[in-house]
Amino acid sequence: MTREWNIVVCVKQVPDADDVSIDPETGTLNRSDAAAVLNKPDYNAIESALTLKEQVGGTVTAVTMGPPFAVAVLETAVALGADDGVLLTDRAFGGSDTWPTSLALAAIAEELEADVVICGEESTDSSTGQVPPGIAAHNGWAQLTYVEELEPAPEDEELIATRDIEGGHERIAASLPVVVAMEFGANQPRVAGLHRKIYAETDFEPEEYSASDLGIEDKVGLANSPTSVGGMDTADPVPRKKEMVEDADDLFEALEEEGLV
């Protein structure tokens, strides 16, 4: 007899990466009216959470930490098939870097008695990739990052992953509970069904937790973040000649001039 799994999927609201662009004239950052959307790699996380549930049974709970309007990404997850959603929202969380952020997510994973926590590889706005290993480290759980494929082994209380490593891949078995970071693009995310979408938008209410509900109010936020942003510069665009040429012959000449062929 095997038991069903509590699967928690962590999702994040980010500025739409497609809206963030370089202004070709000035070379500066253009993200003024970027809409807030679900972090792209998290679609792969949701997909693998739903697939895992289909394989072993259990529930999928989407979790996000953010301001109240971050509920929108939970609705997206529920529309795609997550059973439930949890919103960690509290002014106390403000300014958290990856240390307290992963602490908060680790605490809710513990609270929800997660067997498996699935995250996207990284977020498109800050792209540290540190939160999934951070959750695992806070809870002293196993971790599997850069995962391309998951195979549950419920009879052994194990999750087996194929993960990308430098120069190849490995198959690795982790004992539960385990934190997974799915590689961006690892699977083909499903499309939300209409009924589910309507439910998510009209009836779904997330469960909300504050920092004190999790007993971590003294350990989160800006004051408890070991790193701080000491400055932000627009990345200087690399100066390029931007010379347009007509055909391969011209191009070849240019290459010869530069001593490249």
Add this chain to the structure above:
Amino acid sequence: MPADVDPDDYEDVWVFIEQHDGEVAKVSWELLAEGRKLADKKGERLVALLMGDDVDEIAEEAIVRGADHVLVADDPVFEPYRAGPYGAQFAALVEERNPDIALIGGTHTGRDFAGRVAVPTYAGLTADCTELEIEEDSHLLLAKRPTFGGDAMATIKCTTNRPQMATVRAGVFDPAERDESREGEIEHVEVVVGGEDDAFTRIIERVVSDVVDITDAEIVVAGGYGTEGNFSVIEELADALGGEVAATREAVEEGWAEPARQVGQTGKTVRPRLYIAAGISGAIQHLEGMNDSETVIAINSDENAPIFENADYGIVGDLFEVLPALAEKVREAKGEEVASDD
């Protein structure tokens, strides 16, 4: 203040030497060169940290490449790599010896276990940095990293906690030169990992092939979604120029090129003399990996493609016409060279 830390109790710059089965990841040598500069600026030691099974030769090489001191944790539990044992051993050494700065390669391995060091030691960890500096008066580490997909550079500081940790992107710094006359000390440390019970995971199978390292290439010919899967034109030109084939994420996801050939934020950073981008739109995440190229050539059928703003030479045209024609010209020229040689 998050942790009760007196920065004066912390000194030395640590660099993690990543090796798998005796093969050292090149980024480790890049970090030794950078670490040397930081240590000299602070007037402190450069310490290399090495984990593995039977790795003394690598420890000696670390000294030749700039380390003053090498800490070696030698045990079969460290081979093959797993996050549990690596994180536990590294964290224990940090707690015992108080390094001020600890640098780890921003490889899958480095980014996998860095958090397992930073979380228990309450260290400040900055991910995927591309520039490191020491602040003049404070002697703090200024870790710079691209953010918002590469559109902005953030400078991250860690004022209260120690160590100041950073994972550093591979391929952005030059590797440390060898100097056989250098001297240093190799110290075998106590292995604290309690065998398999502390490991959480078990490797079932590990397949590593001899994949190319595009980060070293002098000439890179990269194809994107615009190739529609026909990479032979890319390969043909790369072959004529004696360069390597690379690809965008779209092309890799379609299975047209191996993941090791992906250039960009989630791929490799390349620094060739010549980068040819064919059928590539020029998304910021892609530019991040190719911005260090000396000369960039773009071939795209869409005159408004952002890649043209980031290229030295651009052709608005069909890559299926331009690439073969260029390859032909190159072959001709090389043929002449050979002919004129005799």
